[in-house]
Amino acid sequence: MAANNRRMSGKKGAQVGSGGKRRRGLEGKGPTPPAEMRKGHAKQRAAAAKARRAQSRAPQRRGAGRSTSELVVGRNPVVEALREGVPASTLYVQQFIDNDERVREALQLAAERGGINLMEAPRPELDRMTNGLNHQGLVLQVPPYEYAHPEDLLDAAAEEGEDPLVVALDGVTDPRNLGAVVRSVSAFGGHGVVVPERRSAGMTAGAWKTSAGTAARTPVARATNLTRTLEAYKKAGLTVVGLAADGEVELGELEALAGPVAIVVGSEGKGLSRLVGETCDYRVRIPMPGGAESLNAGVAAGIVLYEAARRRS
8 A cells, every 4th residue: 555655646636637639639630731722832822813713803893993984086096996906895986977998997897896886876976975076977985994903913923833023103194105015014924014093094095006905915903002012012922123214233133033023114204203112122224325314114114024034034
């Protein structure tokens, strides 16, 4: 009995069993989940992107990203818009219009495209629609452009298994420059363009024409606040590169272009805004031996996109 007491003397209080905890601890946590289910994995991001597209995204996001409809007025502008594949919903033709070559071509192009309503309207009605502009009997209605969300551009890159290559425009107000940037992004394998909601060019008929049809496959995203969008891109792993005539780094020296990057292009006159410039990881200058003071947004973006594509090839 004494021996038994000695064996128990080191114990304090009643002994309590493990309740099976040790046994459950040895069981492990089961098999490793597939890559599509592991948070932060590239395949998980791509799967999430597909799911969002399958659900057509939330209505409030889509509603906030739509522009207003637009009218293209006049015989030559209407014919050029139809030739360049600008999206159109309705072609209005004045009653008893002189049926010249441009009118016939407009009608033929609209018929060949399909999906464009042909409407005959009296001249007073067209005058009212165009606020008295010289419509020459032809008016083309362009439907609202549906902008992407800035995150969609990163999702598109993840789906393709590529590092994101995005161009953001800061204070660029000429739709032709926007169209030229869209065309360059498409040509050099970029994943889209970001524009601010305010004080910026939008995807008008002019932008569509300048993009030469590439706007149909290159998304344009609209950011409520460009600075916050760039900060979100940085958190997602992108390097934010701003173009500036007095930039500290020369374009050819920038190794970051070989990886995930957002290229920010400012207006030709004012350049980058202060907050956007402060958000950039690098301010880069394009060497210009000819002595030009600046390049327009479309040309500058094309040069940097070419350099990025060269480094990635």
